[in-house]
Amino acid sequence: MIDIGRVRDDTPATARLAYLHNAGAALMPAPVVAALKGHIDLESEIGGYAAADQESERLDAVYGSVARLLNAAPDEIALMENATVAWQMAFYALPFCEGDRILTAEAEYAANYVAFLQVAKRTGATIDVVPSDASGELDAHALERMIDERVKLIAVTWVPTNGGLVNPAAAIGKIARAHGIPYLLDACQAVGQMEVDVDAIGCDMLSATGRKFLRGPRGTGFLYVRRALLQQLEPPMIDHFAAPWVARDAYRLRDDARRFETWENNYAARLGLGAAVDYALDIGMGPVEQRCRLLAGRLRDGLASIRGITIRDLGRAPGAIVSFTMEGYEADTIVRSAAASGITIGASDPSSTRIDAEHRALPPLVRASPHYYNTEAEIDRLIGHLAALASR
Ligand SMILES: Cc1ncc(COP(=O)(O)O)c(C=O)c1O
Numbered sequence: 001m002i003d004i005g006r007v008r009d010d011t012p013a014t015a016r017l018a019y020l021h022n023a024g025a026a027l028m029p030a031p032v033v034a035a036l037k038g039h040i041d042l043e044s045e046i047g048g049y050a051a052a053d054q055e056s057e058r059l060d061a062v063y064g065s066v067a068r069l070l071n072a073a074p075d076e077i078a079l080m081e082n083a084t085v086a087w088q089m090a091f092y093a094l095p096f097c098e099g100d101r102i103l104t105a106e107a108e109y110a111a112n113y114v115a116f117l118q119v120a121k122r123t124g125a126t127i128d129v130v131p132s133d134a135s136g137e138l139d140a141h142a143l144e145r146m147i148d149e150r151v152k153l154i155a156v157t158w159v160p161t162n163g164g165l166v167n168p169a170a171a172i173g174k175i176a177r178a179h180g181i182p183y184l185l186d187a188c189q190a191v192g193q194m195e196v197d198v199d200a201i202g203c204d205m206l207s208a209t210g211r212k213f214l215r216g217p218r219g220t221g222f223l224y225v226r227r228a229l230l231q232q233l234e235p236p237m238i239d240h241f242a243a244p245w246v247a248r249d250a251y252r253l254r255d256d257a258r259r260f261e262t263w264e265n266n267y268a269a270r271l272g273l274g275a276a277v278d279y280a281l282d283i284g285m286g287p288v289e290q291r292c293r294l295l296a297g298r299l300r301d302g303l304a305s306i307r308g309i310t311i312r313d314l315g316r317a318p319g320a321i322v323s324f325t326m327e328g329y330e331a332d333t334i335v336r337s338a339a340a341s342g343i344t345i346g347a348s349d350p351s352s353t354r355i356d357a358e359h360r361a362l363p364p365l366v367r368a369s370p371h372y373y374n375t376e377a378e379i380d381r382l383i384g385h386l387a388a389l390a391s392r
Contacts, residue, residue: 002287010279011311013290018343020376023161023189023321023369026215028276036217052267059267062274066222069277069285070206071197075124075256076230078223079270083188083209086223089260090184091115091155092236098124100152105138105167107131107314107356108161109186116155123151129355136314140171147179148149154181160187161367162348162356164296164318166190173202182229188212188221192280193320193371194289194303204229210269213292213320216276217269225257235260271365288372295370295379302383306390312365323348323365329389331364337389343382345369363374 008014010029019027028036042051047165052059063074069195070077080086092115096102102116106129116127130146133139138156154176158169170183176183187196190325192213198206206224225233234253235242241263243251253259280288299322303309309329326334331347345368350357368382 020368021344021346022371024346025211032272036272065277078257078260080221083221086207086221093233096123096125100125101150103154105156116202134289138167155184157186162353164313165315177202195285210273217272220273291372296320322368331366
């Protein structure tokens, strides 16, 4: 059982806001803020280099924390400035040739898809979108049927940006493993919301951000690369940290996943990320996931009873992102009117998930994303606010 009082005490803004925008940027708990501020203070007192030296053990421990969160090893983790760069480092490290195929899902994130398009343009590789099943999840049987020797990558978003869909990450992993195809999983919106076990999923690479459900600082993210694949991947760009300059005409790539990093970093943010991961692990990802689903379910039930609202979430067991539209109101108008009542929610534009949005003819969606630290009363406040709008 999560001690809701304690986690809300750790999150002072919950006293003022019904904060339901955790898929955008969640509220950081006090230990995260303390880690950030503490390191900035230290840098201002003794200088950035000395501060990093003094905190080197805690900075190293961040790799261990992220590894524990994913059931990985610390040397399989690279700390990055966001999920996009983490994903790009993995994707652009893979070699593609004319005729190679990249398999992806309907609700793939825009940043990933434009990278597919660029590589397709450069190399002649093709992008094939695996159809969804009747529930809206990636159809694993269709994926299996699409596999041939030209498939060089399966790259899928686990929890897409635009709603509650949770794609069948482990079923995809089983197929990828059976055929020996590299599997890159965008777990940006899954991490911090649900249990993540890279072995159980069977992914080879996984990217995520710090600021969303993990409750870390902005400008943080990480990449996991399975050790067996690591040695085969040359990062698309390197510096002398990733690959020390060992002779006038030679560099040697690091053996660990830090070959995807560069020398300079925001150490305060890294310590904040580590504190966020430790905070989540301390609560336990099982209870976090359970409560996220409970609150999201309560919200969906409430929205279903409001005239003019259509819930847009897909999948058999949607997660903590609740997406909807409301007749007569633009998504932005709803977001602004909720904000004026102290309720923070967000919106998702069709261009973020163009294939899914075109397939379903979606307008911009309202996106409400509760977290374990929210209360039932906050969910009911949003439902009440929308019901009042609907009855105007
Ligand atoms: C599914 C998905 N992948 C990746 C990203 C990019 O994450 P970041 O902004 O940390 O680069 C987002 C951000 O919204 C996302 O929703």
